Amino acid sequence: xxxxxxxxxxxxxxxxxxxxxxxxxxxxxxxxxxxxxxxxxxxxxxxxxxxxxxxxxxxxxxxxxxxxxxxxxxxxxxxxxxxxxxxxxxxxxxxxxxxxxxxxxxxxxxxxxxxxxxxxxxxxxxxxxxxxxxxxxxxxxxxxxxxxxxxxxxxxxxxxxxxxxxxxxxxxxxxxxxxxxxxxxxxxxxxxxxxxxxxxxxxxxxxxxxxxxxxxxxxxxxxxxxxxxxxxxxxxxxxxxxxxxxxxxxxxxxxxxxxxxxxxxxxxxxxxxxxxxxxxxxxxxxxxxxxxxxxxxxxxxxxxxxxxxxxxxxxxxxxxxxxxxxxxxxxxxxxxxxxxxxxxxxxxxxxxxxxxxxxxxxxxxxxxxxxxxxxxxxxxxxxxxxxxxxxxxxxxxxxxxxxxxxxxxxxxxxxxxxxxxxxxxxxxxxxxxxxxxxxxxxxxxxxxxxxxxxxxxxxxxxxxxxxxxxxxxxxxxxxxxxxxxxxxxxxxxxxxxxxxxxxxxxxxxxxxxxxxxxxxxxxxxxxxxxxxxxxxxxxxxxxxxx
Amino acid sequence: xxxxxxxxxxxxxxxxxxxxxxxxxxxxxxxxxxxxxxxxxxxxxxxxxxxxxxxxxxxxxxxxxxxxxxxxxxxxxxxxxxxxxxxxxxxxxxxxxxxxxxxxxxxxxxxxxxxxxxxxxxxxxxxxxxxxxxxxxxxxxxxxxx
Numbered sequence: 188x189x190x191x192x193x194x195x196x197x198x199x200x201x202x203x204x205x206x207x208x209x210x211x212x213x214x215x216x217x218x219x220x221x222x223x224x225x226x227x228x229x230x231x232x233x234x235x236x237x238x239x240x241x242x243x244x245x246x247x248x249x250x251x252x253x254x255x256x257x258x259x260x261x262x263x264x265x266x267x268x269x270x271x272x273x274x275x276x277x278x279x280x281x282x283x284x285x286x287x288x289x290x291x292x293x294x295x296x297x298x299x300x301x302x303x304x305x306x307x308x309x310x311x312x313x314x315x316x317x318x319x320x321x322x323x324x325x326x327x328x329x330x331x332x333x334x335x336x337x338x339x340x341x342x343x344x345x346x347x348x349x350x351x352x353x354x355x356x357x358x359x360x361x362x363x364x365x366x367x368x369x370x371x372x373x374x375x376x377x378x379x380x381x382x383x384x385x386x387x388x389x390x391x392x393x394x395x396x397x398x399x400x401x402x403x404x405x406x407x408x409x410x411x412x413x414x415x416x417x418x419x420x421x422x423x424x425x426x427x428x429x430x431x432x433x434x435x436x437x438x439x440x441x442x443x444x445x446x447x448x449x450x451x452x453x454x455x456x457x458x459x460x461x462x463x464x465x466x467x468x469x470x471x472x473x474x475x476x477x478x479x480x481x482x483x484x485x486x487x488x489x490x491x492x493x494x495x496x497x498x499x500x501x502x503x504x505x506x507x508x509x510x511x512x513x514x515x516x517x518x519x520x521x522x523x524x525x526x527x528x529x530x531x532x533x534x535x536x537x538x539x540x541x542x543x544x545x546x547x548x549x550x551x552x553x554x555x556x557x558x559x560x561x562x563x564x565x566x567x568x569x570x571x572x573x574x575x576x577x578x579x580x581x582x583x584x585x586x587x588x589x590x591x592x593x594x595x596x597x598x599x600x601x602x603x604x605x606x607x608x609x610x611x612x613x614x615x616x617x618x619x620x621x622x623x624x625x626x627x628x629x630x631x632x633x634x635x636x637x638x639x640x641x642x643x644x645x646x647x648x649x650x651x652x653x654x655x656x657x658x659x660x661x662x663x664x665x666x667x668x669x670x671x672x673x674x675x676x677x678x679x680x681x682x683x684x685x686x687x688x689x690x691x692x693x694x695x696x697x698x699x700x701x702x703x704x705x706x707x708x709x710x711x712x713x714x715x716x717x718x719x720x721x722x723x724x725x726x727x728x729x730x731x732x733x
Numbered sequence: 734x735x736x737x738x739x740x741x742x743x744x745x746x747x748x749x750x751x752x753x754x755x756x757x758x759x760x761x762x763x764x765x766x767x768x769x770x771x772x773x774x775x776x777x778x779x780x781x782x783x784x785x786x787x788x789x790x791x792x793x794x795x796x797x798x799x800x801x802x803x804x805x806x807x808x809x810x811x812x813x814x815x816x817x818x819x820x821x822x823x824x825x826x827x828x829x830x831x832x833x834x835x836x837x838x839x840x841x842x843x844x845x846x847x848x849x850x851x852x853x854x855x856x857x858x859x860x861x862x863x864x865x866x867x868x869x870x871x872x873x874x875x876x877x878x879x
Binding site for chain 2: 277280284285288290291292294295296411412414415416436437438439442451452453455456459463486487489490493494497500501713716718719720723724725726
């Protein structure tokens with residue numbers, strides 16, 4: 188509905204000429220209609236807090252696996268990594284590896300204890316044996332920061348992308364359309380609608396990528412030898428304008444020592460640390476484990492998600508190298524358009540439309556997940572537990588506050604995304620992961636496994652992890668650039684684009700120092716209870732009957 | 734009332750007082766309105782479970798798998814940027830139609846799936862041991878959700 192309005196606004200006489208009903212628009216609209224139908228269905232079922240925040244804890248293992256994958260694989264992965272491989276070859280592929288490996292941390296360390304001991308948010312686990320109000324306030328601040336940064340990066344990308352895919356729709360209309368849709372899903376449909384939007388997106392993304400990969404291999408007569416031979420000599424423009432052939436399997440075009448004045452490999456390790464430790468601290472990923480009936484299902488769903496996410500990132504080889512060899516970088520207008528243009532070249536206008544709709548679905552599923560995790564944390568952690576000492580003042584108050592929060596978060600994201608149109612905000616994704624890895628993960632892990640850990644340690648860990656990551660990003664080449672490409676026009680003070688290698692140890696150090704410098708030992712009283720609950724699931728939240 | 738000598742005393746039974754004895758002939762917990770203060774406090778005596786040998790060995794067994802598995806995958810994963818960054822000759826060695834760099838990056842996916850598969854098998858053993866502990870505790874049906 189909202190997107191129809193946005194489209195109608197773009198179609199009115201003041202809109203730029205050239206707007207027309209393309210197959211891509213048709214597919215966008217069908218996706219919107221289907222998801223709004225799901226939202227209507229969910230809205231009738233989403234009564235009560237556990238239904239609204241956790242889909243009644245009735246999502247099955249494979250469903251949640253698809254939803255985790257749909258929640259996690261953003262347009263930055265789909266279009267961004269395919270584009271990176273198309274333009275820079277091997278380094279782009281290496282970049283994609285960490286996104287899967289990160290799920291081992293989720294699987295081995297976080298998913299099951301979280302499901303066993305928590306209710307709606309990651310702060311539930313922290314609040315168990317630490318003093319609830321300060322810890323929840325800090326955790327909520329960190330959650331809102333991570334979600335908002337990540338969301339703004341997604342929305343700015345969405346605006347730019349929809350503008351490219353649907354000629355005639357302005358940036359503002361695209362951002363507003365995406366924002367209003369995500370608000371509608373979350374406010375009316377809650378976690379259940381969000382889950383199904385993510386499941387459908389994951390299915391669309393996987394089938395689109397699989398079909399495109401098959402088309403690429405068909406182009407090379409299904410011969411890997413021919414395919415990799417072509418990857419070995421991709422024509423690119425040399426420094427003097429002539430065409431030179433480059434081996435795209437050779438590492439070093441992004442992170443090489445020469446390209447980055449020696450900092451590349453360290454930056455890559457730093458990024459890897461943020462991925463491997465940050466994914467297990469991303470609030471929108473963590474809340475997904477509350478939607479399943481028990482810890483065993485949570486575990487199974489992580490494995491499903493790993494199967495899907497891994498298969499997808501392996502396929503980026505074909506999407507990215509396919510675009511590099513079949514189209515060649517010279518024929519691709521913008522890096523992010525590599526996959527859609529490849530689809531157009533190999534599958535025609537209709538397949539281009541399908542891949543465009545997949546990209547659109549990808550963005551919507553991710554921002555909806557971010558919105559619900561941010562609003563849940565605000566309502567459950569901050570409003571109910573910090574402001575009102577854990578008591579609802581009326582029936583359904585927490586859900587009502589969450590709905591209002593989702594509306595506000597969405598509106599703020601739309602506003603900021605429109606304001607930041609001309610700024611390269613890709614660094615905000617790195618910042619979200621850095622904060623998750625440096626603030627959230629250390630306190631989750633220490634709270635689960637270190638008996639001596641206490642409230643002071645948690646607050647210091649969250650605070651230093653959060654502030655440290657932000658300061659290091661501001662001083663990094665992503666923000667400070669002497670050539671005017673960043674927000675600050677000056678030489679960077681910190682050499683790395685990814686602060687993880689410094690900020691993660693800093694977060695752990697602060698959590699440890701904060702603990703030992705305080706003689707608060709009350710947190711040890713409930714350590715047995717938390718350990719038993721986390722390891723056995725006794726007393727864990729049950730699924731509500733649907 | 735005024736002549737009751739106990740009127741100024743708190744009549745709430747003392748926790749763990751002599752009156753708190755098990756009811757004869759009942760193995761299941763009493764209904765809520767008959768519960769003593771002790772029973773009503775929490776259905777699970779968390780410290781007792783934490784002190785059970787079965788529980789302690791379960792936690793140890795989990796750690797004995799999770800810690801080495803985590804160290805393994807972290808080392809394997811970070812070997813990639815380290816090798817790419819500082820050992821380019823090794824990474825450019827050809828293997829069939831591709832090079833070692835590509836094979837090693839691709840192997841990361843199978844490594845991750847492999848660790849996940851082994852954990853899944855291992856975790857079902859943990860589930861059995863966990864269920865044995867819960868069965869031994871003889872908790873009321875459904876447990877108490879607080």
